Amino acid sequence: MELFEQLSTRIKGQGKVLVFPEGEDARIQGAAVRLAASDLVKPILLGDQATIAATAAANHFDLSGVQVIDLTEYPQDAFDRMVNALVERRNGKTDAATAEKWLGDVNYFGTMMVYLGLADGLVSGAVHPTSDTVRPALQIIKTAQGSSRISGAFIMQRAEERYIFADAAINIDPDAATLAEIAIQSAHTAKTFGLEPQVAMLSFSTKGSAKAPQANKVIEATALAQQAAPTLAIDGELQFDAAFSKTVAAAKAPESSVAGHANVFVFPDLQSGNIGYKIAQRLGGFEAIGPILQGLAAPVADLSRGANEEDVYKVAIITAAQALEA
Ligand SMILES: CC(C)(COP(=O)(O)OP(=O)(O)OC[C@H]1O[C@@H](n2cnc3c(N)ncnc32)[C@H](O)[C@@H]1OP(=O)(O)O)[C@@H](O)C(=O)NCCC(=O)NCCS
Numbered sequence: 395m396e397l398f399e400q401l402s403t404r405i406k407g408q409g410k411v412l413v414f415p416e417g418e419d420a421r422i423q424g425a426a427v428r429l430a431a432s433d434l435v436k437p438i439l440l441g442d443q444a445t446i447a448a449t450a451a452a453n454h455f456d457l458s459g460v461q462v463i464d465l466t467e468y469p470q471d472a473f474d475r476m477v478n479a480l481v482e483r484r485n486g487k488t489d490a491a492t493a494e495k496w497l498g499d500v501n502y503f504g505t506m507m508v509y510l511g512l513a514d515g516l517v518s519g520a521v522h523p524t525s526d527t528v529r530p531a532l533q534i535i536k537t538a539q540g541s542s543r544i545s546g547a548f549i550m551q552r553a554e555e556r557y558i559f560a561d562a563a564i565n566i567d568p569d570a571a572t573l574a575e576i577a578i579q580s581a582h583t584a585k586t587f588g589l590e591p592q593v594a595m596l597s598f599s600t601k602g603s604a605k606a607p608q609a610n611k612v613i614e615a616t617a618l619a620q621q622a623a624p625t626l627a628i629d630g631e632l633q634f635d636a637a638f639s640k641t642v643a644a645a646k647a648p649e650s651s652v653a654g655h656a657n658v659f660v661f662p663d664l665q666s667g668n669i670g671y672k673i674a675q676r677l678g679g680f681e682a683i684g685p686i687l688q689g690l691a692a693p694v695a696d697l698s699r700g701a702n703e704e705d706v707y708k709v710a711i712i713t714a715a716q717a718l719e720a
Pocket residue numbers: 487524525526528529532533537542543544545562563564565566668685
């Protein structure tokens with residue numbers, strides 16, 4: 395069975411509630427209507443009631459199975475409770491005035507809904523940049539037990555091929571320890587989505603072919619990841635061709651157990667990760683599903699602003715599946 399059929403079967407009828415802060419957007423509405431109609435998710439759209447209704451009418455969407463929350467009409471006592479809960483959660487870092495201001499923003503409001511258990515997960519980022527989507531989750535939901543950082547992975551799919559690319563979304567210049575954590579998180583993500591992980595720690599160097607601090611960081615990260623997760627197949631440093639192609643692996647890294655058949659690609663920094671996934675998507679014809687945020691205590695998905703309705707639909711299915719596992 396294809397990945398999304400499997401995930402859809404898993405979440406169907408489970409009543410997982412997802413909040414979509416960008417409820418005024420037609421791509422979000424189209425996906426929400428489909429998710430509700432097929433009983434995969436109970437969607438909540440945030441936004442201005444009139445704008446949401448106008449967008450739905452213009453696109454002939456029937457929003458009858460979808461809950462809409464207009465922040466300006468949210469009951470004052472419930473809003474005040476949310477402000478207090480946010481101040482308490484921030485533990486001295488955020489005062490009531492700031493919390494009140496934050497909660498006027500749909501991403502903060504939606505994130506608090508997840509934190510308070512009013513929703514099981516959040517899907518945003520079709521309109522907002524990653525920083526605005528993710529920051530509330532970092533500040534409020536925070537990392538899961540056992541994780542010190544979050545990171546962002548993509549499932550890259552083309553026909554029967556499926557790979558994980560990470561970190562393509564969050565950590566701008568990770569140090570070796572962070573890179574090791576990203577590798578382990580990505581291996582777990584691969585398992586969740588049906589892959590037996592073979593993790594390649596990518597570089598411009600293969601097994602010492604280049605000498606540079608950037609390559610040394612990847613060598614150190616590989617050692618740390620192998621130490622922390624000795625049962626996982628993780629190797630580096632590898633160039634992409636050595637990680638991917640059996641022929642090149644035989645020439646460049648004949649001793650490596652991962653080279654030549656890697657399916658989880660860990661990029662050394664965000665420049666390479668974000669550029670790399672977009673090249674595979676736009677030139678290579680891969681569908682890029684994500685970024686899936688790894689290491690958060692509750693599921694939050696940050697879409698690309700280039701996402702279409704189908705991307706929103708699929709990312710929501712993944713987020714609901716993560717919520718089911720949580
Ligand atoms: C993710 C990102 C927004 C966080 O940046 P930031 O808000 O400036 O981060 P700050 O250092 O101010 O930290 C804010 C909070 O998030 C936490 N945080 C930041 N990065 C984190 C990470 N990777 N994992 C876990 N927590 C993190 C901090 O600990 C802090 O928590 P606190 O307020 O409770 O103390 C930033 O790293 C970023 O912009 N990354 C690139 C995103 C991007 O543009 N990607 C490309 C498109 S997908």
